[in-house]
Amino acid sequence: MTDRKPLLSVQDLNAWYDESHILHGVNLEVCEGETVTILGRNGMGKTTTLRSIMGILRKRTGTIEFDGKDLMNRPLHHTARAGIGFVPEERGIFATLSVEENLTLPPVVSPNGMSVDEIYDLFPNLLERRNSQGTKLSGGEQQMLAMARMLRTGVKMLLLDEPTEGLAPVIVQRIGEVLQTLKQRGMTILLVEQNFRFASKIADRFYIMDHGVVTEGFDVAELPARMDTLHEVLGV
């Protein structure tokens, strides 16, 4: 899995919110078709890493290469066009748009995306409620919608920030199934997750973040041997 050329390569990434220095030289790589999870406690810089890769957080230094393209000096709206889709922690469903308008809002960046019909097959709830106001959906449905709208665009890679946060176990399971489907379709996924049990079922590889740096990375096969360290670092 790791001997392939990385699709996303982040080197020595530093990032700041105003004056506070959050990321202190993050290094990570994600290969094509891989699902990688960043683990770590609250406030260690996981979300900041995703926001910096995406270009939402502009005060950053280092190198970010995606699919052979340098992402550092591009405006924010070029990141999606390079093929990365971002699903934020707060989901970002628009209240003034219907479910279907939310779904079809992001511009298509490559012809490899799913059609609206295929998406409705994958998320039948959204079809039923397509004319509802976006924020009238339940938390789980909003998370589905936030993921679904990136699938239409044909991005190669998804950045998912805590997709299971605050959701009921049955919904978490459903999101796990959706991610498995996406993996089978060849989607590359970088996942930030607090729910270790959830992440351990779908990830191929893990990174652990601590105080703004990646401290270790390992394959899913090494997971049993690493459990003690994980307990210590994550408190799981």
Next chain:
Amino acid sequence: MWRNCPPEWTPCTKFWGYSAVTMIFGIPIQAFLGQLLIGLINGSFYAMLSLGLAIIFGLLRVINFAHGAQYMMGAFVGFLLLSWIGVNYWLALLLAPVIVGITGIVIERFALRRLYNLDHLYGLLFTFGLALVIEGGFRYFYGTSGQPYATPALLSGGVNLGFMYLPIYRGWVVVASLIVCIGTWLLIEKTKLGAYLRAATENPTLVQSFGVNVPFLLTLTYGLGAGLAALAGIMAAPIYQVSPLMGSNLIIVVFAIVVVGGMGSIMGAIVTGYMLGILEGLTKVFYPEASNIVIFVIMAIVLLVRPAGLFGRDA
């Protein structure tokens, strides 16, 4: 039974056929309907102007004090096109908004854009200063006296509606402004571009992260808002005189209307524009002394009772 009601409750009665003057609410119906029409015409301009302000504020978070100057520029562009190169009203109706819209795009691209990261007050102060410069410039060349702009031949004259005489041009203004307002509303509520605008109003960063060129959208929106003001200006030219100060007289009232309707609410701006125009007209019938302040009284009451405005979202 109606005889027992107080006279102001009995519409159009007072001895049918015996009285020369038909009364409504104790007022001659001609006066009532005449002021209603004037209110509706003023309301048409209020609606078009507050609509542009609401769109600009919604997306750019800029309180566009230059809106009155842009309205005045629309009228002046029409006047100058006619007097310099004989461009008629109908062509000016298209050209004035485009020309003023382009000046708006230039202003956004080179000046306003630099203020988005600062406090809203800077945008307000900048556009206020800009309005003074634009109005001062026109005043330098054209003075404060108004320039006449002839009503287009096709729309001159009037029709007798039985109860009153309606100048055709004024009827046209009411119809045209309704079309403009409904058209703009449909553009924002029913099209893809409108969906981008609405989404970017809520969360511009996220929309840009989807790959939408939000900075370009902001430029376009300011141009559209300025163009709408100019369209109102050229439509106003044959009714009011074309004068450098025509916008600053109007803009304060329009700001009050936007506050009553709710900052950033498109439908609120349109409905409140017509509503307060009519209310102002009717106040002229019933209590003329209050007609200049009625909109501000309503604004004060709305701010006390419902600070987000009648159609505002986060009350």
